[in-house]
Amino acid sequence: MRSEATAAAEHKGKEIMHDPFAMRPFFGYNFGDYLAHWLSMQSRKAPTHLPKIFHVNWFRKDPATGAFLWPGFGENARALEWIFKRCSREREDEAAKRSIIGWLPEDGAIDTKGLSGNVDMGALFDVPKAFWQRETKELRAYFTQQVGADLPAQVEAELKALEDRVHN
8 A cells, every 4th residue: 555755755846645644754663563563463362353354445547538537426335335235245255356466346246326437347346467567567676675684474475476476
Protein backbone atom coordinates (compact mmCIF):
# COMPACT_ATOMS: atom_id res chain seq x y z
CA MET A 1 0.00 0.00 0.00
CA ARG A 2 1.33 3.43 -0.85
CA SER A 3 0.71 7.02 0.12
CA GLU A 4 1.99 10.40 -0.89
CA ALA A 5 4.98 11.74 1.02
CA THR A 6 4.21 14.42 3.59
CA ALA A 7 6.25 17.34 4.88
CA ALA A 8 7.05 15.26 7.97
CA ALA A 9 8.77 12.64 5.82
CA GLU A 10 12.34 13.08 4.71
CA HIS A 11 11.20 12.96 1.07
CA LYS A 12 10.62 15.85 -1.28
CA GLY A 13 7.75 16.73 -3.53
CA LYS A 14 4.78 14.55 -4.34
CA GLU A 15 6.64 11.25 -4.18
CA ILE A 16 4.54 8.12 -3.75
CA MET A 17 5.99 5.89 -1.05
CA HIS A 18 5.39 2.41 0.31
CA ASP A 19 4.24 3.93 3.57
CA PRO A 20 0.60 3.29 4.48
CA PHE A 21 -1.05 6.52 5.63
CA ALA A 22 2.37 8.29 5.55
CA MET A 23 2.97 7.26 9.17
CA ARG A 24 6.55 5.88 8.97
CA PRO A 25 8.21 9.10 10.26
CA PHE A 26 6.05 8.97 13.39
CA PHE A 27 6.94 5.49 14.62
CA GLY A 28 8.63 5.95 17.97
CA TYR A 29 10.24 2.52 17.96
CA ASN A 30 11.67 -0.15 15.68
CA PHE A 31 9.43 -0.65 12.63
CA GLY A 32 10.04 -4.42 12.64
CA ASP A 33 8.90 -4.57 16.28
CA TYR A 34 5.82 -2.54 15.32
CA LEU A 35 4.93 -5.05 12.59
CA ALA A 36 5.60 -7.99 14.92
CA HIS A 37 3.34 -6.44 17.57
CA TRP A 38 0.39 -6.38 15.17
CA LEU A 39 1.15 -9.87 13.90
CA SER A 40 1.16 -11.14 17.50
CA MET A 41 -2.54 -10.29 17.85
CA GLN A 42 -3.44 -13.55 16.12
CA SER A 43 -1.84 -15.64 18.88
CA ARG A 44 -3.40 -13.77 21.81
CA LYS A 45 -6.04 -15.34 24.01
CA ALA A 46 -9.60 -15.43 22.72
CA PRO A 47 -11.72 -13.61 21.95
CA THR A 48 -9.49 -12.03 19.34
CA HIS A 49 -11.39 -10.70 16.35
CA LEU A 50 -8.83 -9.69 13.78
CA PRO A 51 -9.94 -7.29 11.07
CA LYS A 52 -10.26 -8.44 7.49
CA ILE A 53 -8.04 -6.45 5.18
CA PHE A 54 -9.12 -5.37 1.72
CA HIS A 55 -7.30 -3.17 -0.77
CA VAL A 56 -9.41 -0.86 -2.92
CA ASN A 57 -8.09 1.53 -5.56
CA TRP A 58 -10.94 3.98 -6.17
CA PHE A 59 -8.72 6.04 -8.48
CA ARG A 60 -7.62 3.50 -11.08
CA LYS A 61 -7.67 5.04 -14.57
CA ASP A 62 -8.19 3.67 -18.05
CA PRO A 63 -4.72 3.82 -19.64
CA ALA A 64 -6.22 4.62 -23.06
CA THR A 65 -8.52 7.50 -22.05
CA GLY A 66 -7.25 8.63 -18.64
CA ALA A 67 -10.82 8.40 -17.30
CA PHE A 68 -11.50 6.84 -13.92
CA LEU A 69 -12.68 3.23 -14.20
CA TRP A 70 -14.97 3.47 -11.16
CA PRO A 71 -17.80 6.06 -11.31
CA GLY A 72 -17.04 7.73 -7.98
CA PHE A 73 -17.78 8.15 -4.30
CA GLY A 74 -21.55 7.83 -4.59
CA GLU A 75 -21.11 4.28 -5.87
CA ASN A 76 -18.49 3.04 -3.39
CA ALA A 77 -21.18 1.33 -1.31
CA ARG A 78 -21.41 -1.27 -4.08
CA ALA A 79 -17.82 -2.38 -3.47
CA LEU A 80 -18.32 -2.15 0.29
CA GLU A 81 -21.37 -4.42 -0.02
CA TRP A 82 -19.15 -7.06 -1.66
CA ILE A 83 -16.58 -6.63 1.13
CA PHE A 84 -19.23 -7.11 3.84
CA LYS A 85 -20.49 -10.23 2.11
CA ARG A 86 -16.91 -11.56 1.92
CA CYS A 87 -16.55 -11.04 5.68
CA SER A 88 -19.58 -13.23 6.38
CA ARG A 89 -18.94 -15.86 3.69
CA GLU A 90 -19.35 -19.57 4.24
CA ARG A 91 -16.78 -20.65 1.61
CA GLU A 92 -13.38 -19.16 0.74
CA ASP A 93 -14.32 -18.84 -2.94
CA GLU A 94 -17.78 -17.37 -2.35
CA ALA A 95 -18.34 -14.48 -4.80
CA ALA A 96 -14.60 -14.33 -5.44
CA LYS A 97 -11.92 -15.69 -7.70
CA ARG A 98 -8.27 -16.25 -6.79
CA SER A 99 -5.60 -14.14 -8.51
CA ILE A 100 -1.84 -13.80 -8.13
CA ILE A 101 -2.42 -10.99 -5.60
CA GLY A 102 -5.33 -12.46 -3.65
CA TRP A 103 -9.10 -12.69 -3.99
CA LEU A 104 -10.97 -10.51 -6.49
CA PRO A 105 -14.71 -10.17 -7.05
CA GLU A 106 -15.99 -12.78 -9.46
CA ASP A 107 -17.95 -11.65 -12.49
CA GLY A 108 -21.31 -10.25 -11.39
CA ALA A 109 -20.42 -10.19 -7.67
CA ILE A 110 -20.55 -6.38 -7.50
CA ASP A 111 -23.98 -4.95 -8.22
CA THR A 112 -23.74 -2.64 -11.23
CA LYS A 113 -27.46 -2.20 -11.86
CA GLY A 114 -28.42 1.46 -12.22
CA LEU A 115 -24.88 2.80 -12.72
CA SER A 116 -24.67 5.76 -15.04
CA GLY A 117 -22.53 4.59 -17.94
CA ASN A 118 -20.71 1.33 -18.43
CA VAL A 119 -18.07 0.20 -15.97
CA ASP A 120 -15.43 -2.03 -17.55
CA MET A 121 -15.21 -4.51 -14.69
CA GLY A 122 -12.59 -6.53 -16.60
CA ALA A 123 -10.28 -3.52 -16.76
CA LEU A 124 -11.12 -2.54 -13.18
CA PHE A 125 -9.99 -5.92 -11.83
CA ASP A 126 -7.20 -6.55 -14.31
CA VAL A 127 -4.01 -7.68 -12.59
CA PRO A 128 -1.14 -6.67 -14.90
CA LYS A 129 1.69 -9.10 -14.21
CA ALA A 130 4.42 -6.63 -15.28
CA PHE A 131 3.12 -4.04 -12.79
CA TRP A 132 3.12 -6.56 -9.95
CA GLN A 133 6.62 -7.77 -10.86
CA ARG A 134 7.87 -4.17 -10.47
CA GLU A 135 5.77 -3.74 -7.32
CA THR A 136 7.33 -6.75 -5.60
CA LYS A 137 10.83 -5.42 -6.37
CA GLU A 138 9.87 -2.07 -4.83
CA LEU A 139 8.34 -3.79 -1.79
CA ARG A 140 11.48 -5.88 -1.32
CA ALA A 141 13.63 -2.73 -1.51
CA TYR A 142 11.33 -0.90 0.92
CA PHE A 143 11.42 -3.66 3.54
CA THR A 144 15.19 -4.09 3.11
CA GLN A 145 15.85 -0.35 3.58
CA GLN A 146 13.22 0.43 6.23
CA VAL A 147 13.09 -2.77 8.30
CA GLY A 148 16.14 -4.84 7.40
CA ALA A 149 16.90 -7.84 9.60
CA ASP A 150 13.98 -6.94 11.91
CA LEU A 151 11.38 -7.86 9.26
CA PRO A 152 9.08 -10.44 10.89
CA ALA A 153 9.30 -13.91 9.36
CA GLN A 154 5.57 -13.84 8.55
CA VAL A 155 5.96 -10.70 6.44
CA GLU A 156 9.04 -12.15 4.71
CA ALA A 157 7.10 -15.34 3.92
CA GLU A 158 4.13 -13.39 2.50
CA LEU A 159 6.42 -11.25 0.35
CA LYS A 160 8.32 -14.31 -0.91
CA ALA A 161 5.03 -16.06 -1.78
CA LEU A 162 3.83 -12.95 -3.66
CA GLU A 163 7.15 -12.75 -5.53
CA ASP A 164 6.84 -16.42 -6.50
CA ARG A 165 3.27 -15.96 -7.75
CA VAL A 166 3.98 -12.89 -9.88
CA HIS A 167 7.23 -14.20 -11.37
CA ASN A 168 5.93 -17.67 -12.30
